[in-house]
Amino acid sequence: MRYKLTIAYDGSNFHGWQEQCTPDGNPPRTVQQVVRTTCQQVLGQPVELVGASRTDTGVHALGQVAHLDAETSIPIERMAMAITSRLPDDVEVRHVEPAPPDFDAISGAKRKQYRYRIWADAHRPLQLRHCVYHCWVPIDVRKMNDAAMRLVGEHDFAGFANAGHGRTTTVRTIYDCHIEDVPHSPEVHIVVQGNGFLYNMVRIIAGTLIEVARGHKHSKYIDELLAEPDRQQSGPTMPPQGLVLEWIRY
Amino acid sequence: MRYKLTIAYDGSNFHGWQEQCTPDGNPPRTVQQVVRTTCQQVLGQPVELVGASRTDTGVHALGQVAHLDAETSIPIERMAMAITSRLPDDVEVRHVEPAPPDFDAISGAKRKQYRYRIWADAHRPLQLRHCVYHCWVPIDVRKMNDAAMRLVGEHDFAGFANAGHGRTTTVRTIYDCHIEDVPHSPEVHIVVQGNGFLYNMVRIIAGTLIEVARGHKHSKYIDELLAEPDRQQSGPTMPPQGLVLEWIRY
Numbered sequence: 001m002r003y004k005l006t007i008a009y010d011g012s013n014f015h016g017w018q019e020q021c022t023p024d025g026n027p028p029r030t031v032q033q034v035v036r037t038t039c040q041q042v043l044g045q046p047v048e049l050v051g052a053s054r055t056d057t058g059v060h061a062l063g064q065v066a067h068l069d070a071e072t073s074i075p076i077e078r079m080a081m082a083i084t085s086r087l088p089d090d091v092e093v094r095h096v097e098p099a100p101p102d103f104d105a106i107s108g109a110k111r112k113q114y115r116y117r118i119w120a121d122a123h124r125p126l127q128l129r130h131c132v133y134h135c136w137v138p139i140d141v142r143k144m145n146d147a148a149m150r151l152v153g154e155h156d157f158a159g160f161a162n163a164g165h166g167r168t169t170t171v172r173t174i175y176d177c178h179i180e181d182v183p184h185s186p187e188v189h190i191v192v193q194g195n196g197f198l199y200n201m202v203r204i205i206a207g208t209l210i211e212v213a214r215g216h217k218h219s220k221y222i223d224e225l226l227a228e229p230d231r232q233q234s235g236p237t238m239p240p241q242g243l244v245l246e247w248i249r250y
Numbered sequence: 251m252r253y254k255l256t257i258a259y260d261g262s263n264f265h266g267w268q269e270q271c272t273p274d275g276n277p278p279r280t281v282q283q284v285v286r287t288t289c290q291q292v293l294g295q296p297v298e299l300v301g302a303s304r305t306d307t308g309v310h311a312l313g314q315v316a317h318l319d320a321e322t323s324i325p326i327e328r329m330a331m332a333i334t335s336r337l338p339d340d341v342e343v344r345h346v347e348p349a350p351p352d353f354d355a356i357s358g359a360k361r362k363q364y365r366y367r368i369w370a371d372a373h374r375p376l377q378l379r380h381c382v383y384h385c386w387v388p389i390d391v392r393k394m395n396d397a398a399m400r401l402v403g404e405h406d407f408a409g410f411a412n413a414g415h416g417r418t419t420t421v422r423t424i425y426d427c428h429i430e431d432v433p434h435s436p437e438v439h440i441v442v443q444g445n446g447f448l449y450n451m452v453r454i455i456a457g458t459l460i461e462v463a464r465g466h467k468h469s470k471y472i473d474e475l476l477a478e479p480d481r482q483q484s485g486p487t488m489p490p491q492g493l494v495l496e497w498i499r500y
Contacts, residue, residue, distance in 0.1 A: 009376060010376045060377060089374060090379065124334070126259065126260045126310075127260045127380065129260070129340065
């Protein structure tokens with residue numbers, strides 16, 4: 001039986017999603033390793049856990065999706081709770097549902113949404129410092145939104161990817177990209193929805209939009225980067241802690 | 251010259267406010283020690299830093315107040331920034347203002363407001379786990395608010411204090427106590443404003459109100475605890491991470 005799991009985590013104390021083997025036999029703490037071994041304990045059998053997105057160290061998730069195969073008598077409605085109750089407090093299996101045998105968390109993903117949280121204030125984020133990027137200089141949200149909307153559509157995003165993505169094509173479709181000004185808070189969010197993302201793509205989009213928001217670049221700069229992709233010209237890769245994988249649709 | 255400082259911090263990685271001397275010469279990391287030594291570096295002289303509230307390990311502050319005496323040529327409007335820029339990222343001096351020579355952060359405090367944050371949801375708080383108490387069983391906010399309002403007034407709060415408060419009188423005045431249901435969030439906050447607080451008083455108030463909110467006690471229970479103070483009868487001391495010292499008025 002194949003199961004689809006929806007997993008949420010605070011990435012602060014994880015070395016990303018992907019399980020790693022190290023020669024010294026002391027692998028770093030990763031989400032995949034922690035959730036997989038807990039699933040094995042609960043299900044009483046070895047399992048392979050295939051996750052949709054390989055989030056980096058420090059990146060968070062509300063709706064990571066993974067699949068696994070297992071035979072168990074645990075009722076489906078109790079399975080998420082049974083696994084979560086044995087997980088450490090920075091990760092949670094939010095839902096478990098039965099999936100068709102050919103369901104694949106990676107190749108079946110049709111649409112993903114990420115959010116990049118910016119703390120736009122002279123004061124420090126303090127309690128939120130592991131969940132936001134602190135931008136203490138003024139930013140122009142209207143200009144930033146104008147720039148964000150220019151990313152929507154099917155484009156070659158090679159200018160928004162770091163080396164190491166290992167993908168044959170760098171063409172992706174962005175369905176939505178806009179800025180949310182959070183009420184009663186100094187937070188400004190970049191929301192990006194697309195059919196797939198290249199290595200560090202959302203963090204580079206964030207860095208590029210912040211260049212515009214700070215007045216260093218005009219929003220037409222986005223059009224140029226899409227027309228003539230050049231990683232040397234786009235903005236910096238923003239730090240991981242502001243990034244959240246919100247959901248994945250199949 | 252005497253200065254009044256307003257200080258904010260994430261208490262997660264501090265052993266509370268108060269500086270401690272240990273025989274081994276390795277004192278724990280406290281807010282008072284970190285801020286005091288940074289003030290000394292910036293001001294170029296030894297200083298004593300007197301804080302209004304001795305917050306416990308894990309308790310947070312948005313508006314802790316402290317005073318210090320120093321002679322300096324640093325302009326007053328630059329002083330907060332000069333100190334904060336040398337502080338670690340979990341603490342911030344938000345304001346520095348000149349104070350009369352007889353200003354005393356402890357004895358001059360007229361009114362303080364605390365907030366206790368409850369995450370009332372079956373799902374885990376994850377990123378917010380160091381800032382909230384996770385209550386996964388249902389709570390009745392209306393009953394909780396009815397119980398909270400009964401605390402308002404001048405009462406003997408001995409039933410809401412743990413041993414070690416070392417105060418001669420346990421009579422305090424609560425000006426306001428109410429529950430805030432945070433919109434678009436599973437958070438429920440207990441807001442308490444008073445002229446002073448006994449040892450662990452807000453955390454015991456929170457524990458007692460949660461007893462009512464969970465249906466274990468009727469809200470009249472509060473009246474009984476105020477009429478006949480008995481620490482054995484009041485609720486548990488809730489964990490520190492949900493507590494924030496919001497502000498202090500003089």
